[in-house]
Amino acid sequence: xxxxLIAPSVLAADFANLQRDVQMINNSxxxxxxxxxxxxxxxxxxxxxxxxxxxxxxHAKKTIDVHLMIVEPDRYIKxxxxxxxxILTVHYEACTHLHRTLQAIKAxxxxxxxxxxxxxxxxxxxxxxxxxxLVCVMSVNPGxxxxxxxxxxxxxxEKLKELIIRKKARTLIExxxxxxxxNAKALAQSGADVLVAGSFVFKADNPTQTIADxxxxxxx
Ligand code: DX5
Ligand code: ZN
Numbered sequence: 001x002x003x004x005l006i007a008p009s010v011l012a013a014d015f016a017n018l019q020r021d022v023q024m025i026n027n028s029x030x031x032x033x034x035x036x037x038x039x040x041x042x043x044x045x046x047x048x049x050x051x052x053x054x055x056x057x058x059h060a061k062k063t064i065d066v067h068l069m070i071v072e073p074d075r076y077i078k079x080x081x082x083x084x085x086x087i088l089t090v091h092y093e094a095c096t097h098l099h100r101t102l103q104a105i106k107a108x109x110x111x112x113x114x115x116x117x118x119x120x121x122x123x124x125x126x127x128x129x130x131x132x133x134l135v136c137v138m139s140v141n142p143g144x145x146x147x148x149x150x151x152x153x154x155x156x157x158e159k160l161k162e163l164i165i166r167k168k169a170r171t172l173i174e175x176x177x178x179x180x181x182x183n184a185k186a187l188a189q190s191g192a193d194v195l196v197a198g199s200f201v202f203k204a205d206n207p208t209q210t211i212a213d214x215x216x217x218x219x220x
Pocket of ligand 2: 009034035036067176196
C-alpha cells in the first residue's frame with residue numbers, strides 16, 4: 001500500500017489558538033506541517049511571516065514544509081533555514097535562475113521544492129527535474145485557502161509522474177489547493193505523494209479524525 005503523506009496547511013488554523021492547532025497536528029496522523037508564506041506581491045494576499053513560523057517551529061514535531069509565495073525568494077533562503085524549515089519550496093514563476101536557487105536551498109541543508117501555478121506547463125521542469133526534491137502542483141491559483149480544485153490537475157500530475165520516471169528522478173509530487181476526501185484517492189492514483197489540506201482539515205468538526213480519514217482514503 002502506498003503511504004500518501006498528508007500535510008495540513010496552517011494557513012487555515014485558528015491563529016488565536018495556534019499552539020493548540022500545532023499540537024493537534026503533532027498528535028494526529030499528519031506527516032508534515034505545510035506553511036504558506038505570502039508577500040502581497042507574488043500573490044494578492046499576505047499571510048504571515050518569520051515570527052509566526054518561529055513560534056510554530058518551536059512546537060512542531062514533524063517535517064516543516066514551507067511554501068514561499070514571494071518574489072525574489074533567494075533573499076530569504078538562509079532566514080528560512082535558520083527558522084527551521086526542512087523543505088523550502090519556491091515558485092517557478094518567481095525564479096529567474098531556478099537552478100541556482102535550488103542549489104542555494106540545498107546548501108542550507110533543506111530539501112528543495114518548486115511550485116507550479118495552474119498555467120505553468122510541467123515540461124518546463126524537464127532540464128531541472130533531477131535537482132528538485134519536491135514539485136508542488138498548485139491545484140488552485142495561489143494566494144487563498146478555501147478555493148475549489150482545478151480538475152486539470154490530474155493530467156498535470158500524470159505528466160509529471162511520467163517525467164520523473166523517464167528521468168529517473170526521486171522527486172516527490174505534492175498537490176496544494178482544494179484537496180478533500182472527494183479527490184484524495186484519485187490524486188494518489190494519478191501519482192501524488194503528498195496532499196496539502198487546509199480548509200478541509202481545519203473547518204471540520206474533528207480535524208484529527210479528518211486527517212486520519214484523509215490518510216486512509218489516499219492510501220492506495
Ligand atoms: C494556497 C495555499 C494553500 C492553501 C490550501 O495559496 O498555498 O496551501 O492553504 O488551502 P485549501 O486546502 O483550503 O485549498
Ligand atoms: Zn501552500
